[in-house]
Each structure stands twice: as C-alpha cells, then as structure tokens.
Amino acid sequence: MEKTYTVIPKNCTGCRTCELACSMVKGVDGNLGHSRINIYPTGPDRFMQMTCMQCIDAACVSVCPTDALMRNKETDAVEVVEERCIGCALCETACPFGHIHFDELKGIPLKCDLCGGEPTCVRFCPHRALEMRR
Amino acid sequence: MTQILIDNRKFNAEEGETILEVARRNQIDIPTLCHHEALEAVGACRLCTVEITGEDWNGSTKLVSACLYPVEEGLIVQTRSEGVLRLRQTVLDLLMARCPESTVIRDLATQHGQVTEYQQFTDGSKCIMCYLCVRACAKLGCHAISAVNRGTLKEVAPPFHEHAESCVGCGTCATICPTGHIEMVDTAETRTIWKREFEFVTCKVCGEPLITKAYRDYALENRRLPNDYYTVCSACKKSELSGHFARLSL
Numbered sequence: 287m288e289k290t291y292t293v294i295p296k297n298c299t300g301c302r303t304c305e306l307a308c309s310m311v312k313g314v315d316g317n318l319g320h321s322r323i324n325i326y327p328t329g330p331d332r333f334m335q336m337t338c339m340q341c342i343d344a345a346c347v348s349v350c351p352t353d354a355l356m357r358n359k360e361t362d363a364v365e366v367v368e369e370r371c372i373g374c375a376l377c378e379t380a381c382p383f384g385h386i387h388f389d390e391l392k393g394i395p396l397k398c399d400l401c402g403g404e405p406t407c408v409r410f411c412p413h414r415a416l417e418m419r420r
Numbered sequence: 421m422t423q424i425l426i427d428n429r430k431f432n433a434e435e436g437e438t439i440l441e442v443a444r445r446n447q448i449d450i451p452t453l454c455h456h457e458a459l460e461a462v463g464a465c466r467l468c469t470v471e472i473t474g475e476d477w478n479g480s481t482k483l484v485s486a487c488l489y490p491v492e493e494g495l496i497v498q499t500r501s502e503g504v505l506r507l508r509q510t511v512l513d514l515l516m517a518r519c520p521e522s523t524v525i526r527d528l529a530t531q532h533g534q535v536t537e538y539q540q541f542t543d544g545s546k547c548i549m550c551y552l553c554v555r556a557c558a559k560l561g562c563h564a565i566s567a568v569n570r571g572t573l574k575e576v577a578p579p580f581h582e583h584a585e586s587c588v589g590c591g592t593c594a595t596i597c598p599t600g601h602i603e604m605v606d607t608a609e610t611r612t613i614w615k616r617e618f619e620f621v622t623c624k625v626c627g628e629p630l631i632t633k634a635y636r637d638y639a640l641e642n643r644r645l646p647n648d649y650y651t652v653c654s655a656c657k658k659s660e661l662s663g664h665f666a667r668l669s670l
Contacts, residue, residue: 295665295666324658326658326659326662326663328662328663328665328666329666332666334662334663334665334666336658336661336662336665345645345649348643348644348645349639349643349645351559351560352458352459352559353458354458367457369456369457369458370457370458371458372456372458372459372556372559372560372592372595372596373556373592373595373596374556374560374590374592374595375590375591375592375595375631376639376643378654379630379631379636379639379649379650380639380643380645380649381654381657382649382657383657383658383661384652384653384654384655384656384657384658384661385654385658386654387654390595393595393596
C-alpha cells in the first residue's frame with residue numbers, strides 16, 4: 287500500500303461534493319442514498335466525513351458466508367465480489383461503523399472500494415479535506 | 421495444467437475446473453440461469469449445455485452441462501453447434517410456457533429469438549426451478565426450503581407446505597431469486613415469508629427495523645460477533661460515531 291486514504295475533518299465545510307461525486311460514479315442515477323461517503327455535522331461549522339475504514343480484521347469479511355468480501359491486495363480495500371454475493375445482508379448489520387448499505391434493488395451490499403486506488407471523492411473535494419497520503 | 425479447445429480456440433485450464441469456468445474466464449458467452457459462483461453447481465436449468473467430443477472419440481459427440489463437466493486433456497467443446505442451439509431453444513420454449521410472466525425468461529427468449537409453442541401456464545408462477553434459493557438457504561446452514569413433488573407439480577416449499585421451522589426470516593431466498601417469485605412482505609414490525617411471521621429487531625436509537633430476531637440469534641450463534649453488533653442501524657451508528665471521532669480529532 288503506497289498511499290493511505292485520509293480524512294481531514296478540520297478542512298471539511300460540509301459541502302457534500304464528495305457524496306455527490308461518489309453517488310454519480312458508484313450509484314445509480316446519482317442517487318445520494320448510494321453514496322459510500324457521508325458527511326455528518328458534529329458542531330457549529332464542524333463536520334465529519336464518514337466512510338469505510340477498510341478494517342484489518344474486518345467484521346464484514348469474517349461474517350460473509352460466501353467469501354464475497356475480499357481484500358484487494360493492490361489497494362488494500364475490502365471489495366464486494368458481486369458474483370459471489372448471495373444477498374444475506376449479514377455484512378450490513380455486522381459493520382460496527384455502519385458503512386455498508388444494502389442495495390435492495392440489486393441485492394448486493396454497497397461499500398467503498400477506494401475506486402481502485404484513486405478515489406473520486408478525493409479528486410472532487412474542493413477543500414482538501416480528503417487526501418491520499420503517502 | 422490441461423489444454424482444451426472451445427469454439428476452435430485453445431485455452432489452458434486447471435485440473436478440476438469446469439468447462440463453464442474456463443469459458444467465462446476467457447469471455448466466451450454461455451447462458452446460465454441456475455449458476456452462481458458461490459453456490460454448488462447443480463445443473464438444474466440445462467441452459468449451459470455444450471457439445472463435447474475428443475480426438476479419439478471417432479466423431480461421436482455428446483451434450484453435457486458446462487457448469488458440471490470437469491475439463492480433461494484434449495477436450496473439444498462447441499458452444500454454438502446446431503444441437504446446442506436447438507436444445508437451448510427447447511429449454512427456453514418450456515420455460516416460456518411455464519413462467520411467461522418472468523422478465524428474466526422473457527429477456528433471454530427475446531435474445532435467442534424464441535417464442536413458445538406450448539400452451540402457457542396460467543397459474544402465475546414465476547419459479548424457474550433454478551434452486552438458487554434452496555442452495556443459498558443451505559449455504560447459510562438453515563435448510564428451510566427444498567423442492568417438493570414431481571413433474572409439473574414440482575415447486576420449492578418448506579416441508580409439507582407448513583411453517584418453515586428452521587427458517588430465520590433472513591430473506592436471502594427472496595433476494596437471490598432471479599424472477600421475484602418468492603413472496604416476502606415487510607412491515608415496520610414484522611416480516612412474513614414462507615407462511616411464517618418474524619418479528620424485527622429495531623434500532624434502539626431510531627426504531628427502524630434491522631433484521632429479524634431469529635436471524636440475529638442465528639448470526640450470534642453461527643458468526644461469532646458480539647451481541648451489540650445487532651442493536652443499532654447503520655445510519656445511527658454513523659451519526660453516533662461521527663461525534664465520537666470529532667472529539668478524537670479536535
């Protein structure tokens with residue numbers, strides 16, 4: 287892993303451009319409900335970006351009965367292998383951070399896969415509140 | 421390592437691989453309905469049938485299902501021979517008669533230019549007997565449903581069409597069903613599936629339904645996760661933790 291996905295909450299203005307970029311690239315028709323990153327207000331002019339931590343000992347990976355969640359060795363991201371998913375939705379409830387959203391229509395979980403190493407949210411954040419750091 | 425010929429192109433294959441796996445890896449299209457990468461192949465739909473022969477077979481051929489047939493050295497596979505196409509059309513023809521309401525079947529039939537010559541079933545069943553639900557249920561270790569009866573009366577159901585006792589109401593069968601045949605009704609408090617009603621665990625913060633109580637008990641027993649993993653919904657977890665992380669980062 288060369289770079290680490292980093293959130294810098296003090297730079298975040300809560301503009302939600304990251305949410306929009308994510309839902310446009312990863313979701314269907316830019317539906318904001320499909321965004322893998324969410325902004326939560328935490329105080330006056332304070333925001334926190336909430337997205338998958340790509341946990342080392344991930345609950346979603348250990349709970350999956352079909353090994354449909356696997357770590358990408360290049361990016362170190364936990365990715366959903368759609369062909370192997372049977373739609374039991376255990377991962378959604380198992381995630382201790384609430385970062386997996388189950389898409390009822392497609393019957394598969396939606397989670398951040400770091401866009402294959404170059405996250406779109408990082409590219410679109412106008413305030414450098416999201417970075418890929420070395 | 422073995423070498424096989426598919427549609428006159430040479431491919432390397434590992435021992436134990438099936439024809440379908442080798443074909444899919446090399447972007448050769450073989451239609452399937454009952455195949456799922458995570459579930460054991462059963463060869464139920466017969467749509468992946470291919471024609472095989474070998475150099476020392478003296479010109480004889482046979483039709484086999486690609487999802488089950490393991491590769492062997494020198495195997496010659498045809499995925500679009502006359503016999504294969506005719507068999508595929510028959511399969512689709514019968515499926516069109518059985519479940520004309522199903523969009524998956526209609527799309528496949530349109531793709532292959534198939535219209536049914538048989539009298540269509542009118543009972544509104546959308547089940548195509550792919551057993552994805554049965555196998556997914558077994559994969560989770562519940563074994564609540566299975567195929568019952570024979571012939572045209574064959575269907576997927578819990579034992580004796582009664583309350584599915586080992587069902588935990590996870591809804592995986594309804595999610596994986598390619599035709600939307602399995603009925604699952606969710607209300608704010610309960611989920612009804614296979615003639616059983618399950619109570620939901622609700623999020624202790626916002627009250628949204630989370631998973632059924634039986635499914636939570638199953639998960640706690642079989643998946644070894646702490647009890648509090650199944651008490652709060654995703655949105656509330658995130659909202660709660662965002663405040664916690666903000667305090668950490670200040």
